[in-house]
Amino acid sequence: xxxxxxxxxxxxxxxxxxxxxxxxxxxxxxxxxxxxxxxxxxxxxxxxxxxxxxxxxxxxxxxxxxxxxxxxxxxxxxxxxxxxxxxxxxxxxxxxxxxxxxxxxxxxxxxxxxxxxxxxxxxxxxxxxxxxxxxxxxxxxxxxxxxxxxxxxxxxxxxxxxxxxxxxxxxxxxxxxxxxxxxxxxxxxxxxxxxxxxxxxxxxxxxxxxxxxxxxxxxxxxxxxxxxxxxxxxxxxxxxxxxxxxxxxxxxxxxxxxxxxxxxxxxxxxxxxxxxxxxxxxxxxxxxxxxxxx
Numbered sequence: 677x678x679x680x681x682x683x684x685x686x687x688x689x690x691x692x693x694x695x696x697x698x699x700x701x702x703x704x705x706x707x708x709x710x711x712x713x714x715x716x717x718x719x720x721x722x723x724x725x726x727x728x729x730x731x732x733x734x735x736x737x738x739x740x741x742x743x744x745x746x747x748x749x750x751x752x753x754x755x756x757x758x759x760x761x762x763x764x765x766x767x768x769x770x771x772x773x774x775x776x777x778x779x780x781x782x783x784x785x786x787x788x789x790x791x792x793x794x795x796x797x798x799x800x801x802x803x804x805x806x807x808x809x810x811x812x813x814x815x816x817x818x819x820x821x822x823x824x825x826x827x828x829x830x831x832x833x834x835x836x837x838x839x840x841x842x843x844x845x846x847x848x849x850x851x852x853x854x855x856x857x858x859x860x861x862x863x864x865x866x867x868x869x870x871x872x873x874x875x876x877x878x879x880x881x882x883x884x885x886x887x888x889x890x891x892x893x894x895x896x897x898x899x900x901x902x903x904x905x906x907x908x909x910x911x912x913x914x915x916x917x918x919x920x921x922x923x924x925x926x927x928x929x930x931x932x933x934x935x936x937x938x939x940x941x942x943x944x945x946x947x948x949x950x951x952x953x954x955x956x957x958x959x960x961x962x963x964x965x966x967x968x969x970x
Contacts, residue, residue, distance in 0.1 A: 878935075
């Protein structure tokens with residue numbers, strides 16, 4: 677028992693430089709995947725987010741909800757199609773997307789954070805014109821590409837020490853338009869507008885893998901482009917790395933693609949020397965580890 681307590685104390689002590697590094701930082705977390713449908717995983721994620729807020733991180737949660745959308749569409753008898761990994765969204769589908777994301781999923785995450793002692797407010801891209809979109813591709817229907825970001829409402833919530841939880845549904849140039857936005861795309865746009873220190877993309881894989889199947893812990897944008905051209909980065913990893921590159925171009929300090937199925941993934945990435953997943957950042961030198969890099 678004593679050794680367990682000593683180990684805990686040592687872990688907390690070793691985390692001090694990382695806690696100091698990220699105090700006051702902005703960290704955007706894209707939450708999605710299987711963890712959203714598991715009560716225990718949801719509670720663990722909420723505890724991690726509350727801890728991040730308590731140690732001074734201005735954390736923003738952006739969530740998806742594909743499995744829940746699929747379930748309701750199936751029950752309503754609405755067929756869904758995908759083009760290049762993105763959902764084709766007609767008028768009926770976008771109504772379902774908005775109901776599921778801004779209602780069911782968003783409020784479930786807000787409640788989980790509140791249950792762990794945090795303060796959270798649920799928003800969508802429509803609130804205060806946070807995210808204004810145009811159509812991304814005529815083939816995709818009401819799938820949006822963010823063209824205007826208004827993040828002052830998020831800064832106001834930071835001041836109040838409230839965690840924003842954002843559903844990726846946005847308004848169009850016309851107030852009558854509603855757009856479904858890919859969750860990773862929305863998280864990247866929000867992180868870019870905030871010039872965030874970190875964008876954490878939680879997914880169901882362990883990170884970006886090389887040609888031998890091993891996770892690459894650190895990459896530059898040029899390496900990502902080369903791996904994509906050679907086919908090493910393929911499939912569902914392409915939109916994630918594209919989001920990462922776009923976020924870096926907009927001023928985000930670093931993007932990490934990490935396995936959200938791993939317990940305390942966000943804490944491991946931010947507050948330990950080991951880090952987690954694959955960090956994509958510019959070529960500037962890093963100090964010691966993921967967590968302590970500037």
